[in-house]
Amino acid sequence: MKRENDIEIKDELIVRYLAGEATPEEAMALQDWLVLAENRSYYEKIETAWNSAYPSRTPREVSSQRAWNTLQARLTSVTPMWKEPAPRRTGNMLFRIAASLLITIIAGLLLYIRMHDDKIAEVNVTTKNASQRVGLPDSSVAILYHNSTLLYPPSFGAIERAVRLTEGEAFFKVTPNKEVPFIIHTVAADIRVIGTAFNVVTRKDGVEVSVKEGKVLVYTATDSSYLEAGSTAVIRAAEQGIQVRDSVNANSWGYATRQLVFKDQPMAEVIMDIEKAYPYSIRLLNKNINNCRLTATFDNDSAENLLNLIAETLNLSVAKNGNVFTLEGEGCP
Amino acid sequence: MIPIYNEYTVQLADRDIINAIQSGNKDAFEQVFHACYENLCQYACTIVKDMDEAEDIVQSMFLKIWEKREELTIQQSIRSYLFRAVYHQCINTLEHKVIKLKHQEYGLQQGIHASQQPEVFPEELSESIRAAIDELPEQCRNIFVMSRYEELRYAEIAKKLNISVNTIENQISKALRILRLKLKDSIF
Secondary structure, eight states: OOOSOOOOOOHHHHHHHHTTOOOHHHHHHHHHHTTSHHHHHHHHHHHHHHHHTSGGGSOOOOOHHHHHHHHHHHHHSOOOOOOOOOOOOOHHHHHHHHHHHHHHHHHHHHHHHHHTOOOOOOEEEEOSSSOEEEEOTTSOEEEEOTTOEEEEOSSOOSSOEEEEEEESEEEEEOOOOSSSOEEEEOSSOEEEESSOEEEEEEETTEEEEEEEESOEEEEOSSOEEEEOTTOEEEEETTSSSEEEESOOOGGGGHHHHOEEEEEEEEHHHHHHHHHHHSSOEEEESSGGGGGOEEEEEEESOOHHHHHHHHHHHHTOEEEEETTEEEEESOOOO | OOOOOOTTTTSOOHHHHHHHHHTTOHHHHHHHHHHHHHHHHHHHHHHHSOHHHHHHHHHHHHHHHHHTGGGOOOOSOHHHHHHHHHHHHHHHHHHHHHHHHHHHHHHHHHHSOTTSOOOSSOTTOOHHHHHHHHTSOHHHHHHHHHHHTSOOOHHHHHHHHTOOHHHHHHHHHHHHHHHHHHHHTSOO
8 A cells, every 4th residue: 555645744744743733644644654763753752842741641552452352342242331441551660660770779889989989189170161070078069160279188077178269160069067067268258158059259359159059158357247048248358348249140150050040131141151151152143143032941951952942942043163153043123 | 765564554455355344354344453543543632632532432433334334435545534534533522522611611600700810731740841831932832832731723723813824833843842952951
């Protein structure tokens, strides 16, 4: 039997089928097209997106064998209609067992590696043109931005956990430990915390501390201040005292969290935030793109993906060349 | 063109099968059933949005064909015949539902004020997907919500928004492209 019609399979047809708008001819053409594995995997990507928007509406599997057994009774006799309950999926259970086994194995492996990890000498981490994640001895984490230096001992003592940020910028996620405070020494001020996440920017003329979670104590020789989550402290070497404001720019530590949130943000700012968070630069072929405003949330997206999403949202096209992304299109008036 | 062979194409020629079914050959009937049943259900389910209902529709159609096998007249291929029959039955079912819904809505409005706006998203939806849909460009979002959550047909959306079906298709495709990109980096 030949194909009913040579209907071209485009994204629009796939979407039409999923939305229940395909004619019988289109549905047959699509189903024939799906016989090839590569076509099917392409289709399934779109189908997954469609289903993800309404997971409980994901069609369950059907079995022609089971249906036939049901139907057969009705073909030959006049027995009343009955229906078998839908089969319980056992695959899920198997997957869970496999996943928990895997977790156990990984945990064991990590424990093994830790126990056999030899002590190393005094640590000095300096970054150049890339961010770097630094695991500290108490399993706290520092993410160093470009051109930054962090010094820390190979193991922390029992009284305090002290590190030094001598230049640049770093985001800290400190493992809670009430007994042993975590202290960051910088040129202009010291920062004392118990367990929290915050960003520290050191400049020639001072330090800026912004808190993402928890509480932070910032102190200089003459002043001290408690910072709550969502606030920023600015300390200038030339001035006395600590200035505190009730806001943070969460995107400024996107290099550490890979989380960027834009609410009707002008593109010029969006681009600055992205260029800080990712090791790529962005070029605009049309300056009208700068007039666009973006509302979007990105959580651990790859740079490619993020740019593709922005392009899709603003009707632009995107091209990548080395570590430069170029955006092209009409932009906004 | 690459010839495509599926379960169905390697079976008997259509004419022979139709003749066999007409003369009461249950094996021939079963063969067609197994070859087409699952695909028909999947297609029906896209229209009626419910697999139980889809299976009911497809099974009833097969039952009817068997009961009236002697009068069976099929001009096209058997597969086309089945797909068309299922399509018409699905559309019928939808139209009945619309009528029923209108009655229900009428009854509801008598009782309570219809002022409270129903939540467009199903409760199960994760925050990240809600956010992704909320952040779609406005027209794209509206059309997607109407199709996916209000389960309106393209024709109904076109009428409501006074836009072409073509625009609807483009916008829903766009919405899915954006969602796909969003999903790409998250673990499911």
